[in-house]
Amino acid sequence: MHKPPDDSPFSRGLRRLIVVVLTGVMAGLTGLALATLLHTLQHLAYGYDLGTIFSGESFLDGVSTATPARRVAVLAVCGVVAGAGWWAVYRFGRPLVSIAKAVHGPQPRMPLVTTVCHALLQIVTVALGSPLGREVAPREIAAALAGALSERAGLTLEETRVMVACGAGAGLAAVYNVPLSGACFVLEGLLATFGWRALVPAVATSVIAALVARTGLGNLPQYAVPHYAATASLMSWAALAGPVFGAAAFAFGKLTASARAKAPRDWRLAVLCILNFAFIGLLAVRFPQLLGNGKGPAQAGFDGTIAAGMAAVLLVLRVLITWTSLRAGAGGGLLTPALCNGALLAIVLGAAWSAFWPGTPLGAFAVTGAAAFLATSMRVPLTAVLLVFEFTEPAQSFLVPVMIAVAGSVAASEAMRRAMAAREKSLLPGGQRDGVKA
Structure with a gap:
């Protein structure tokens, strides 16, 4: 006979700990992978130095030195990719579930394959020149992975919702190197609570994700800004x-x-x-x-x-x-x-x-x-x-x-x-x- 899982307090706590750690690691790897894909496509599309993928020449420098004809051509390709890609996602994929709906709705499950395709399209189109942001993609994938992992570990519905939110915050923390902001986004923007049951996993997952992503992206701020005086x-x-x-x-x-x-x-x-x-x-x-x-x-x-x-x-x-x-x-x-x-x-x-x-x-x-x-x-x-x-x-x-x-x-x-x-x-x-x- 199949032996039911141990439901002792120690076992439940251990499973929660494992889910928190793995969520942070997966979010960090997701952020690192998506950032690598983004920068690589940018450099290939606009023809600037692949040796500066994570430092040196900026995207604005790259597109400014590209010929006008190349800019038009790359954006034309972007239109085809965006149009065909999202039409296919909506036509053949399972209905998308937003992070907010997963956290606050009756069922925290996000369709993994459809979510990943939706996120990858965002990264590819932003790399090609779309004016929209790239931060939703790592949040979506990390949240979907956190939800699937939580269900696999047998966490309660409420615990799964918390981990979906933490996955989203950790994805943000990883891709932008902002662990404090990632944790605060979970607490302020998704869960609307600063209670310790949300605070501890939110901080832990965001910190772990940022540390993992830093192994490839470095530990530099997103913008180089002088220290201005508060006059x-x-x-x-x-x-x-x-x-x-x-x-x-x-x-x-x-x-x-x-x-x-x-x-x-x-x-x-x-x-x-x-x-x-x-x-x-x-x-x-x-x-x-x-x-x-x-x-x-x-x-x-x-x-x-x-x-x-x-x-x-x-x-x-x-x-x-x-x-x-x-x-x-x-x-x-x-x-x-x-x-x-x-x-x-x-x-x-x-x-x-x-x-x-x-x-x-x-x-x-x-x-x-x-x-x-x-x-x-x-x-x-x-x-x-x-x-x-x-x-x-x-x-x-x-x-x-x-x-x-x-x-x-x-x-x-x-x-x-x-x-x-x-x-x-x-x-x-x-x-x-x-x-x-x-």
Whole structure:
């Protein structure tokens, strides 16, 4: 006869420990593998030195030196891959289950094969120039693996949900080398608790994943940023500009959510993706900064090496192509795109502020604005602050203007959200208001 598994407290604790460790290791290896694939494809697609896959020449440098014809050709290929790939995923794969649905829904299982295909398409298309983010891919794969491992180990439904969330956070920690942010994302963004039953595995898995990924990716921050001073001018600007970032990020969130909701999943997806990425390729002839998830323009903003006029143009175009890509049916995250948008908007607002109160570098505005925009667009302010600090490693005193801007941004966006909810509640049953169809 089959012997039932030992259900003693020691056995249950040991199984949980093994799942936590293996989840961290698998997330780290996933992040490392996906980052390697991303950088390799970028170098091959745009023809720059394969010897600088993990250091040296940046993606923006690579696409800027590529010929305009090559940019158009690579984006055309990207459109075909995106269109055919996601059409096939939706046509032949099992229904996708989001991380949030797995954590909060009745069943935490994510279809492994379909999830992996969905994630790989994100990595490939971002490598070829898609303006969407790459952070969702490692989160999805790591979360799916954590769920499968938890079920295999006989964990309870609640424990499995926690481990799915921890897998997602560990994937984020691995691909960006942000262990604190990965753990905080689990607690603040997915589980909405800081209880020790969630805190311990969240921290452990994120730390393990980051350490594993560092064996291949190194231990450098994502962005090289000077240690800017927290000047009185910057703090005053942060207090005034924070609500502006909140309103802008709120509008960006509504825009992208609407685009995702209306995206096709039939044959139109293939056609729209081809047209969308061909359009982006044509724009990239003049603006190579548009290619990729936005890390290049964000770095230029943090350096303060981009002019306000160019920042304004890139901001408008990046919002446009992010919307068109999502509307066409392409997949990807919005973390780095939102970070980039915040940095570019901050350059514009900071340049105007400097005309009245000079002395603060534009890069200081960019870092502050990026945190404020990200906090509202992701709706996880603590995670956003930690992300920006782990991304850029600024001086500790720089936390003051960042927190001021984030507080104003979140307050403004929540006020707008409540106002919108109140307006929707004012509608009469049947979608009528004042006798007129809404």
